[in-house]
Amino acid sequence: MSASDDRSTLPTTTAADPIPNGPMIDPSLNSEPHPWHRYVALGDSFTEGIGDPHPESVGGNRGWADRVAEELSRGQADLAYANLAVRGRLLQQIIDQQVEPALALHPDLISISAGGNDLLRPGGDPDLLANKLDAVVATLAASGATVVLFTGPDVRETVLGSIRSKTAIYNENLRTVAARHEAVIADMWALRQLLNTQMWSSDRLHFSPLGHHTIAAMVLDTLAVPHTLEPLHPKDLPARTWREARAEDLVWAREYFVPWVLRRLRHRSSGDGVTAKRLEPSPIFGPGMPPGAGD
Structure with a gap:
């Protein structure tokens, strides 16, 4: 079973114009530049951008983190972005393989989304996972960087529905972790647009380009960063027979x-055998509008 088609929760704004290539600075959009100059993203397939393939993107996948970095570049001409996320990584692997390299890059903005693959496995304990992540967030926050955490999405009517209760428990733990360390929560559970089937890729496990676009806009809103990512309508799909x-x-x-x-x-x-797509901080330029958006 795939995610439900809950069109009543979709935004009514028309689709956004394509994000331009080339110079990213547009003073009319960001009259007050945000405070971040170096953004590092940690995590698994979600942050790597799986489900959002794009031939012009480093590693062949774009994703929400690239989209966030593209928009951050509009407000800071010298913004540098690294993405250390690798698909399939468990929480402990992210801790062991990504945290120290991330801190060595001296970021002032760090996002980390981890634990989803652990919850999918038998015995995945949301309380134990949150305890592990708590120590990681303490370390990241101690560096002085702004830390962004993600709640898991509501997966009640997806193929991941069996872990919905564990996800809800993990989310509540993450809110406590965020409050303890003054981290920012990017709340995917509250993002009801993600209930629409077209927000998910054909594998039903990862988000589609439209889903990544929607999540990126939510992250930027959470950070109070002006951006060009307008709410987009999924295209109408023909009715299917049983x-x-x-x-x-x-x-x-x-x-x-x-x-x-x-x-x-x-x-x-x-x-x-997969390595992170952006091991070193560097500028980023955006390839444009995601497929799947309505007119």
């Missing part, structure tokens, strides 16, 4: 679910 829907389910199971199960059984990860 038979067509089941046929799509079978294709999904063959192409995505079975390979995922086999990787688990073989103790393999989709991130085996």
Whole structure:
């Protein structure tokens, strides 16, 4: 089963114009530049940008973090951006492989989204995971950087629905962690647009370009950064018969679910052999409007 098509919660604003390539500074948009000059993103496939492929993006995937960095570049000409996220990473792997390298880059803005892959596994304990993350956030916040944490989305009607209760518990723990260390919460659970099926990619596990766009706008709003990411309408989809829907389910199971199960059984990860797409901070330029947006 895929995420529900809850069109009543979608924004009514028309689709945004494409984000221009080239120079990113537009004083008319950001008359008061934000305070950040160096942004480093930590995490797994969500932050790597899986589900949002783009040939002009480093690593072949764009994602919400790239989109946030593109908009931050409009307010700071010297903004540098690194993305250390790698698909499939568990929380402990993110701690071991990404935290120290991130701090060595001396960021003043850090985002970290971690623990989702752990919750998918049998025995994934949201309380223990939050305790681990608490120590990480303490370390990141002690550097003086602004730290952004993410709640998990409401997955009640997706293929991830079985972990909804664990996600809710983890989210509440994250709110406590954020309050303790004066971190910022980017609240995906409250982002009801994500209930629409078109916010999810064809694998039903990751967000689509439209989903990443929507999340990026929410992050920027949370940081009180002016931006160009207008709310976008998903395109209307034709009605499907029961038979067509089941046929799509079978294709999904063959192409995505079975390979995922086999990787688990073989103790393999989709991130085996993958390196982070932006190991060093550098400027970023945006490729433009995501596919899937209505007119």
